[in-house]
Amino acid sequence: MTRVTFDQVNLGDSLPPLRRYITQDIIDQNAVASLDYNPVHINAEWCRAAHVLVGSSNLTLGGLQTNIESNLAGSFPLNHRIVRQWRKNFDIIWAQGIALESALDRLRQPTAKEGGISMEMPKQATDHPLPVGSAVVVHGERGRVLATENIGANRFRYEILLEASGQAKKWVTPPTAIRLWLGPLDVALSGQFSSPLEYDLRTESLRLSLAYEYDRMVSLSSSRVNLEPYQVEAVHKVVNSFPHRFLIADDTGLSKTMKRCGIREGKGVSDRVTMPKKGVMLYPFPLI
Amino acid sequence: MAVIDHIRTEKQRGFNTDFLKDAAGYETWDGVKISETYDSEQTFEVKLEDILSYSQGVLDPNPIFNDPNHPDFQPHPLFCVPIAFWCIGKGHGSWIRSPGAINPGQKIELLEPFRVGDVITIKQEAYDRWVKRGRHYVTYKLSYYDQRGTLKAIWWGTLIIPPNRQEMLKYARTIETVKGGQGDQGNL
Numbered sequence: 001m002t003r004v005t006f007d008q009v010n011l012g013d014s015l016p017p018l019r020r021y022i023t024q025d026i027i028d029q030n031a032v033a034s035l036d037y038n039p040v041h042i043n044a045e046w047c048r049a050a051h052v053l054v055g056s057s058n059l060t061l062g063g064l065q066t067n068i069e070s071n072l073a074g075s076f077p078l079n080h081r082i083v084r085q086w087r088k089n090f091d092i093i094w095a096q097g098i099a100l101e102s103a104l105d106r107l108r109q110p111t112a113k114e115g116g117i118s119m120e121m122p123k124q125a126t127d128h129p130l131p132v133g134s135a136v137v138v139h140g141e142r143g144r145v146l147a148t149e150n151i152g153a154n155r156f157r158y159e160i161l162l163e164a165s166g167q168a169k170k171w172v173t174p175p176t177a178i179r180l181w182l183g184p185l186d187v188a189l190s191g192q193f194s195s196p197l198e199y200d201l202r203t204e205s206l207r208l209s210l211a212y213e214y215d216r217m218v219s220l221s222s223s224r225v226n227l228e229p230y231q232v233e234a235v236h237k238v239v240n241s242f243p244h245r246f247l248i249a250d251d252t253g254l255s256k257t258m259k260r261c262g263i264r265e266g267k268g269v270s271d272r273v274t275m276p277k278k279g280v281m282l283y284p285f286p287l288i
Numbered sequence: 289m290a291v292i293d294h295i296r297t298e299k300q301r302g303f304n305t306d307f308l309k310d311a312a313g314y315e316t317w318d319g320v321k322i323s324e325t326y327d328s329e330q331t332f333e334v335k336l337e338d339i340l341s342y343s344q345g346v347l348d349p350n351p352i353f354n355d356p357n358h359p360d361f362q363p364h365p366l367f368c369v370p371i372a373f374w375c376i377g378k379g380h381g382s383w384i385r386s387p388g389a390i391n392p393g394q395k396i397e398l399l400e401p402f403r404v405g406d407v408i409t410i411k412q413e414a415y416d417r418w419v420k421r422g423r424h425y426v427t428y429k430l431s432y433y434d435q436r437g438t439l440k441a442i443w444w445g446t447l448i449i450p451p452n453r454q455e456m457l458k459y460a461r462t463i464e465t466v467k468g469g470q471g472d473q474g475n476l
Contacts, residue, residue: 028289028290029344031294032291032294032295032300033342034342034346035299035300036369036373037306037307038389039308040387042291046387050387062394064347
């Protein structure tokens with residue numbers, strides 16, 4: 001590792017990208033070490049079935065993620081052989097413009113075998129017959145192939161379990177258009193890009209939805225009152241501090257109530273804040 | 289490798305890996321009584337293998353957390369996590385095992401490193417609960433004490449959990465469905 005001294009750093013310098021790939025095996029190892037066997041971490045199949053998360057996949061443990069991030073900041077050995085192999089395999093898929101679940105699964109499961117990962121190029125999304133169990137789209141609905149039958153003349157009969165209704169129906173293709181359902185990465189790899197403006201809007205809406213979910217301060221932006229900076233500062237301090245036991249004292253007319261409303265807005269409906277004995281107490285300063 | 293293939297330590301071998309098993313009895317959001325305090329059901333005796341296992345599990349190669357001969361050897365800062373899962377049993381605070389729980393962010397204060405030989409007890413305080421955008425948050429304040437009564441750490445543990453037993457059981461039944469080999473339907 002090359003050490004950089006203060007005088008060698010210039011404004012605008014950028015570091016090479018650092019990457020670390022998470023496998024289910026790593027998550028499992030961390031779950032055991034943490035004694036946290038919640039299926040939201042260790043059972044991807046259950047996560048998809050229970051619809052716990054948008055995107056229907058399981059999560060790493062918070063501690064693991066925090067630690068990986070800090071380790072990356074402390075420099076990860078980029079010349080690691082497995083990492084090099086991963087990048088090589090991804091480049092192969094990217095160059096050919098084809099990616100289906102089997103290929104992605106292999107990407108998610110790096111092996112330490114000599115020679116790295118062997119790749120099998122998957123079928124095109126519209127090549128028939130599609131395998132039983134495939135996620136497909138028919139008439140705009142998502143479903144899963146239960147059975148397939150070759151009825152001759154290059155036509156195939158499919159039995160498909162529809163996601164929305166839970167019912168199994170049969171179609172013949174052609175004429176019915178049946179294609180594999182593609183995930184976001186598949187769509188990107190097949191070159192079906194949206195306009196930059198649409199991309200920006202989507203990513204911004206996703207960021208805001210996550211911020212509204214987890215960042216208590218964002219709720220202040222939806223407040224019907226324009227808070228002054230000193231009011232925001234007080235609200236920020238109370239909402240993001242443990243414990244939430246605060247005494248707000250100021251002269252009459254200096255917005256103790258506004259701060260109280262901001263705290264309530266930022267905290268959501270809380271037992272603790274709404275409890276008169278252990279919440280926020282407001283007093284005119286002369287009474288203290 | 290399966291999950292159980294990673295089990296190394298004595299505590300890991302003696303720990304119930306099936307969070308579904310007692311899900312029907314877990315504490316739920318609507319059952320949390322704010323300001324109530326409870327002692328943990330078990331104590332955690334810190335062993336060298338526990339410290340090393342956690343450092344390896346969290347993928348931290350720092351010698352401070354991995355080399356017992358290092359002058360500053362100590363557990364990883366997040367070592368309080370397995371202690372909590374070990375000490376908190378099926379009663380109060382068992383919501384940390386809720387199927388479907390989501391981690392919205394944690395706050396941990398470390399006052400003194402845990403040491404090999406420490407016997408850790410946790411005092412739990414039902415600290416806060418709230419609803420935001422339809423999600424049910426709960427916070428417990430977990431205070432870690434050693435056998436001498438020294439406060440070692442405080443963890444304000446927050447999770448988004450199922451609001452009531454009915455919802456908890458819905459998640460539990462989903463696991464049973466997956467285990468029953470009907471996962472393909474569940475995937476849709």
